[in-house]
Amino acid sequence: MERVAVLSDVADVIDSRKGGDPKTSYVAKLFSKAPDGALKKVGEEAAEVIMAAKDGDRDHLIYETADLWFHCMVVLSQAGIRPEEVLAELARREGTSGLVEKANRKES
Numbered sequence: 001m002e003r004v005a006v007l008s009d010v011a012d013v014i015d016s017r018k019g020g021d022p023k024t025s026y027v028a029k030l031f032s033k034a035p036d037g038a039l040k041k042v043g044e045e046a047a048e049v050i051m052a053a054k055d056g057d058r059d060h061l062i063y064e065t066a067d068l069w070f071h072c073m074v075v076l077s078q079a080g081i082r083p084e085e086v087l088a089e090l091a092r093r094e095g096t097s098g099l100v101e102k103a104n105r106k107e108s
């Protein structure tokens, strides 16, 4: 499976925080409030991405997107899913237009 090093490395650290001390680790703190703690943050960060995009502030959009991706990775870890599996799904979709995929969905 394809690895994007930074995603795999961050996922390794996130997984290693399971059962960790919420006083010394932000990820352990999220796990201590699982599943809703990280889910709530994904909702908040998604809203912040929308606001940053509306503002047209490039650096802010990158910053908020990193926050959103990171919190999604915590949610994936809670579900026992690796980022490589999401990347594999994106790779599987490569070259298939969303319009074509949607049309095929209706036929089946």
Ligand SMILES: N=c1c2ncn([C@@H]3O[C@H](COP(=O)(O)OP(=O)(O)OP(=O)(O)O)[C@@H](O)[C@H]3O)c2ncn1[C@@H]1O[C@H](COP(=O)(O)O)[C@@H](O)[C@H]1O
Binding pocket: 010, 013, 014, 017, 024, 025, 026, 027, 028, 044, 066, 067, 070
């Ligand atoms: N990539 C991140 C990362 N991105 C964002 N954040 C944290 O996510 C939180 C984002 O929350 P907000 O922006 O809403 O700020 P806030 O209001 O202070 O947050 P809350 O009080 O609402 O939780 C902040 O505390 C950020 O520091 C992250 N915390 C950790 N990581 C990675 O996770 C690893 C493990 O972190 P620890 O478990 O803390 O050691 C780190 O080494 C990093 O690689």
